[in-house]
Amino acid sequence: KAGVTQTPRYLIKTRGQQVTLSCSPISGHRSVSWYQQTPGQGLQFLFEYFSETQRNKGNFPGRFSGRQFSNSRSEMNVSTLELGDSALYLCASRPGRADGYTFGSGTRLTVV
Amino acid sequence: ELKVEQNPLFLSMQEGKNYTIYCNYSTTSDRLYWYRQDPGKSLESLFVLLSNGAVKQEGRLMASLDTKARLSTLHITAAVHDLSATYFCAVVRFGTQGGSEKLVFGKGTKLTVNP
Numbered sequence: 001k002a003g004v005t006q007t008p009r010y011l012i013k014t015r016g017q018q019v020t021l022s023c024s025p026i027s028g029h030r031s032v033s034w035y036q037q038t039p040g041q042g043l044q045f046l047f048e049y050f051s052e053t054q055r056n057k058g059n060f061p062g063r064f065s066g067r068q069f070s071n072s073r074s075e076m077n078v079s080t081l082e083l084g085d086s087a088l089y090l091c092a093s094r095p096g097r098a099d100g101y102t103f104g105s106g107t108r109l110t111v112v
Numbered sequence: 113e114l115k116v117e118q119n120p121l122f123l124s125m126q127e128g129k130n131y132t133i134y135c136n137y138s139t140t141s142d143r144l145y146w147y148r149q150d151p152g153k154s155l156e157s158l159f160v161l162l163s164n165g166a167v168k169q170e171g172r173l174m175a176s177l178d179t180k181a182r183l184s185t186l187h188i189t190a191a192v193h194d195l196s197a198t199y200f201c202a203v204v205r206f207g208t209q210g211g212s213e214k215l216v217f218g219k220g221t222k223l224t225v226n227p
């Protein structure tokens with residue numbers, strides 16, 4: 001059974017650019033969540049999507065956005081990148097409520 | 113606002129010793145997770161605890177949950193070097209839309225097991 005797939009694994013971008021990260025959940029999992037991990041702030045919730053709808057959003061600026069497609073794949077976009085956006089971005093999927101989360105390997109974004 | 117506190121944040125122990133990591137949370141929740149993270153890697157699910165008094169064990173790790181005290185513990189028995197990693201607890205916080213939720217993580221406990 002394939003796990004949660006995140007692409008790309010590593011990314012280097014320049015300040016002011018934008019970036020799009022992709023997440024393919026486990027087949028049959030309709031809920032996809034995104035988390036940002038930094039040494040200073042730890043693991044912080046970004047968004048949750050279910051059936052192409054954003055159900056929940058964390059306390060991040062509007063530069064962070066996302067979407068989910070009909071096949072449950074999700075993308076997140078960060079515009080006008082700042083140095084502080086350098087982080088490991090983790091995607092997690094779950095089949096439904098009260099189920100466990102399976103995390104992908106993450107995308108490590110470095111902003112220079 | 114749900115707060116999750118783990119302690120200790122750093123733990124250095126010798127092989128063969130026992131120790132406990134504590135996870136306190138500030139508001140009620142119906143689920144608590146423990147994860148392991150190796151350097152540069154993703155989060156590996158260890159346990160999900162659903163109800164008061166729940167206890168789960170896997171190898172040298174045992175997790176328990178006391179919902180009245182809002183406390184979970186991760187007990188390490190006879191530690192071995194392979195257990196060196198960062199351990200996170202995460203508590204579910206429901207959103208306003210039906211079915212929506214998020215995980216609120218503790219800051220993690222970096223465990224180093226020395227030979």
